[in-house]
Amino acid sequence: MEAIKQRYSKQRETILEVVQSTLVHPNADWIYKETRKRIPNISLGTVYRNLNQLVETGRIIKLKDESMVRYDGNIGHHDHFRCAVCGKWYDVEMIDQAIIKSFAEKHDFQVESFHLELEGTCKSCLNS
Amino acid sequence: MEAIKQRYSKQRETILEVVQSTLVHPNADWIYKETRKRIPNISLGTVYRNLNQLVETGRIIKLKDESMVRYDGNIGHHDHFRCAVCGKWYDVEMIDQAIIKSFAEKHDFQVESFHLELEGTCKSCLNS
DNA sequence: CAAGCTAATAGTAATAGTTACTATTAACTC
DNA sequence: GAGTTAATAGTAACTATTACTATTAGCTTG
Incomplete structure (x- = not known):
């Protein structure tokens, strides 16, 4: 190795x-x-x-x-929002490490990474 | 339509x-x-x-x-954990509607669905 | 700093997952 | 029961990605 x-x-x-x-x-x-x-x-x-x-x-x-x-290319932690109308992906902030930690303790899983993906309609598509 | x-x-x-x-x-x-x-x-x-x-x-x-x-086939809301070792997917509960609501209010996005995916090592792969 | 080693490349062929096409079958309507 | 057309089986085509191969070019070491 x-x-x-x-x-x-x-x-x-x-x-x-x-x-x-x-x-x-x-x-x-x-x-x-x-x-x-x-x-x-x-x-x-x-x-x-x-x-x-x-x-x-x-x-x-x-x-x-x-x-x-x-x-x-943005490797700092962040989540993603995908607009179902225009197909654009947005970087967003939502989940923090604390949520993940409490999860890992509840289950007996070892969490190495996580990714939250939201879908819906973005601001600019709502206004048109 | x-x-x-x-x-x-x-x-x-x-x-x-x-x-x-x-x-x-x-x-x-x-x-x-x-x-x-x-x-x-x-x-x-x-x-x-x-x-x-x-x-x-x-x-x-x-x-x-x-x-x-x-x-x-499970259409009630739940999140997913994928074990990187054995490749299995697990249904897990983690995010609730409250988190999403606060997000949708912060940004001006309309959230229709969301999906959290965790990756790591599952219990049974940790013990072997 | 030239020779040798081999990672990386360009170009192409192959693969895998998925969708499109077409003639035929079978649910539903009247 | 006859007519309409959604759904099907079987197959061809498509698209994103990977594999293959001869050649090129970083890096190491004397």
Whole structure:
């Protein structure tokens, strides 16, 4: 069980920058298209491979959308709200560690991570 | 915007019974195999179509696992704990309506549903 | 700082879960 | 019972993701 050697790669750093530069919670294809603006011949496989690595090393977060995976460059803890009308994902704050702690004590489960997802209608869709 | 006419079908009722009869939070393939024990020539497409309809009419719940969709026949509100070791999903109780209400008031979002997913190690995997 | 090792890449093929299509069957209406 | 059309079985197609392979390029070490 030794640490995986990880070399620097322009592709990986660019992908990370792309994910960190947006609030849209993009999927792999969006990230691919965006990264291609900077590295025109980057391969889609490279994008997927690096996104997985970035998740494994904790530099980005993985979200499950309807039929695909989305990514979030905001790795501080937060929850998500998905607007069912416009499909946008919002970062929100809601659950704190205290709630989780009391849960872990009640059950005999060891909680490593948790994710709250809310769905409904966002402010701007309510006003239109 | 009129209600969709929905005819009775043995296939759909059997699929519903299968989902309601288990706690394993099965995916489409499991449900297909299980339903085939009762209707040997049922088609996989029929299973998918009916699962989607059952979700739309609120008779079952849809969960997003790593790479596929899982279903839950328990439609009362509850949260989910996924064991990262054995992959099992557990129904748990944690969030109540009060937490959500205070959230909806803080932001100007209208919350229609929410889902808390915890991940970690379950009791039986901790003891082995 | 050049040689060697191998992680990472581009490009492509393959896979898995799911949806779409089509001719046929079977619930419901009158 | 005849007509209408939702639902079906079987199959093809689609989409997101992963696997494969020859080549490229970081990093290490002498």
